[in-house]
Amino acid sequence: MTLRLLHLRTSQRAQLLEITSELEGLVRESGVVEGILVAQSLHTTAGLTINENADPDVVHDLRAKLERLIPKDETFYRHAEGNSDSHLKTSLFGPSLTVIISDGKLVLGRWQGIYFCDWDGPRERQVAVQILVSD
Amino acid sequence: MTLRLLHLRTSQRAQLLEITSELEGLVRESGVVEGILVAQSLHTTAGLTINENADPDVVHDLRAKLERLIPKDETFYRHAEGNSDSHLKTSLFGPSLTVIISDGKLVLGRWQGIYFCDWDGPRERQVAVQILVSD
Amino acid sequence: MTLRLLHLRTSQRAQLLEITSELEGLVRESGVVEGILVAQSLHTTAGLTINENADPDVVHDLRAKLERLIPKDETFYRHAEGNSDSHLKTSLFGPSLTVIISDGKLVLGRWQGIYFCDWDGPRERQVAVQILVSD
Numbered sequence: 001m002t003l004r005l006l007h008l009r010t011s012q013r014a015q016l017l018e019i020t021s022e023l024e025g026l027v028r029e030s031g032v033v034e035g036i037l038v039a040q041s042l043h044t045t046a047g048l049t050i051n052e053n054a055d056p057d058v059v060h061d062l063r064a065k066l067e068r069l070i071p072k073d074e075t076f077y078r079h080a081e082g083n084s085d086s087h088l089k090t091s092l093f094g095p096s097l098t099v100i101i102s103d104g105k106l107v108l109g110r111w112q113g114i115y116f117c118d119w120d121g122p123r124e125r126q127v128a129v130q131i132l133v134s135d
Numbered sequence: 136m137t138l139r140l141l142h143l144r145t146s147q148r149a150q151l152l153e154i155t156s157e158l159e160g161l162v163r164e165s166g167v168v169e170g171i172l173v174a175q176s177l178h179t180t181a182g183l184t185i186n187e188n189a190d191p192d193v194v195h196d197l198r199a200k201l202e203r204l205i206p207k208d209e210t211f212y213r214h215a216e217g218n219s220d221s222h223l224k225t226s227l228f229g230p231s232l233t234v235i236i237s238d239g240k241l242v243l244g245r246w247q248g249i250y251f252c253d254w255d256g257p258r259e260r261q262v263a264v265q266i267l268v269s270d
Numbered sequence: 271m272t273l274r275l276l277h278l279r280t281s282q283r284a285q286l287l288e289i290t291s292e293l294e295g296l297v298r299e300s301g302v303v304e305g306i307l308v309a310q311s312l313h314t315t316a317g318l319t320i321n322e323n324a325d326p327d328v329v330h331d332l333r334a335k336l337e338r339l340i341p342k343d344e345t346f347y348r349h350a351e352g353n354s355d356s357h358l359k360t361s362l363f364g365p366s367l368t369v370i371i372s373d374g375k376l377v378l379g380r381w382q383g384i385y386f387c388d389w390d391g392p393r394e395r396q397v398a399v400q401i402l403v404s405d
Contacts, residue, residue: 002304002372003304003370003372003373003377034137034138034265035265035267036173036265036267038306038368038370040368040369040370040377041379042377042378042379042380042382043379043381043382044320044321044322044328044379044381044382049226049229049230050179050226050230050231051179051222051225051226051230052179052222055214055215055216057213057214057215057219058179058214058219058222060213060214061209061211061212061213061214061219061222061223062219062222062223062226064209064211064212065205065209065211065212065219065220065223066223068211069204069205069339070335070339074331074334074335076331076334076335076338077331077334077335078327078330078331079325079327079328079330079331080325080327081325084327084328084331084332084335085335087321087322087328087331087332088331088332088335088336090321091319091320091321091332091363092227092362092363093226093227094229094319094364095319095320095321095367095382096320096367096368096369096370097230097231098173098175098231098233098368099175099231100138100173100175100231100263100264100265101265102137102138102263102265103138107138107175107177107263107265108177109176109177109178109179109261110177111178111179112177112178112179112230126379128370128372128377129370130304130305130306130370130371130372130377130404131404132267132305132306132402132404132405133404133405134265134266134267134268135268169272169273169400170400170402171308171400171402184361184364184365185314185361185365185366186314186357186360186361186365187314187357190349190350190351192348192349192350192354193314193349193354193357195348195349196344196346196347196348196349196354196357196358197354197357197358197361199344199346199347200340200344200346200347200354200355200358201358203346204339204340227362228361228362229364232365232366233308233310233366233368234310234366235273235308235310235366235398235399235400236400237272237273237398237400238273242273242310242312242398242400243312244311244312244313244314244396245312246313246314247312247313247314247365267402269400269401269402269403270403
């Protein structure tokens with residue numbers, strides 16, 4: 001498989017943007033039946049996670065709690081861009097994600113969706129995707 | 136390799152259940168000598184991690200500190216199920232895990248064990264497992 | 271591909287040590303053009319992440335904020351070694367990392383570097399590395 005890039009545009013500073021259907025489309029195009037998909041944010045202030053996509057209040061609560069634990073400003077921050085909180089949130093949620101493919105589809109539980117997590121938007125962002133076959 | 140499912144049952148709300156030997160059994164069955172194992176929680180309130188399996192006080196302390204940082208209830212939570220803390224802990228520890236296989240075994244350091252982390256038990260849970268060969 | 275081991279030595283208790291060039295060297299040696307690299311810390315108090323490698327203030331701020339959220343000592347910690355904070359930080363940043371390889375190189379955004387994160391140094395440490403080909 002060759003590398004694929006997803007081009008995304010976020011609209012808020014902290015935004016969890018669901019990309020499950022885009023990734024499912026790449027799996028379908030690949031024709032891979034059994035394997036894994038690796039998705040990787042190409043940014044140091046945006047990562048990826050899997051969480052609930054049924055009730056939007058879950059995503060609200062994730063962001064609300066994280067904002068309180070890791071607010072934008074701290075007196076001891078040195079980084080001049082003022083987005084150290086975004087860098088930390090990216091490492092905590094993680095910059096990349098591996099998802100199992102089986103029977104030609106991403107293996108996800110009933111309530112699971114895959115989210116691109118922008119912690120320093122709004123911006124244009126890219127996610128690299130590689131698909132591997134399990135012989 | 137085809138997809139494997141581990142069926143687990145947890146007995147507490149927050150529980151780190153070691154699944155190293157179950158995963159080692161799947162590697163043995165697969166016959167794979169060099170490769171990787173991908174394990175993925177199929178739930179939005181339970182994830183996976185690697186941590187110490189020698190002294191049970193480590194797991195106690197992980198849970199105790201997380202409970203204080205991210206308590207079950209917050210006045211600003213909107214999600215009606217009352218488990219927003221569990222959703223956040225899942226994204227922080229991560230929903231999936233990739234472990235290297237070499238010489239027919241999982242590559243783990245002396246003190247490392249693989250844990251299923253239930254943040255909203257007790258429940259019946261499932262972990263999907265895929266094994267890939269490194270040619 | 272056979273397993274590779276990186277041998278590292280850290281010099282501080284909490285240290286983010288960049289290992290991007292060491293990993294790029296392993297990719298070059300492997301001759302793999304399209305695939306993934308899996309890196310895995312073999313320790314329960316040290317993990318891996320991707321974050322900014324341009325301004326060293328970012329790494330300073332990550333550590334400074336984490337030290338305040340998760341200080342070394344808490345009255346409720348039971349683990350006698352006194353490094354429960356290091357175990358928690360390891361699970362939060364994650365013990366392993368999967369990075370896409372394309373065109374014979376690690377796929378990284380402009381500001382991204384790969385860091386070994388020692389939370390309980392200074393020590394001698396090991397990172398296991400496996401490379402898989404995407405057919």
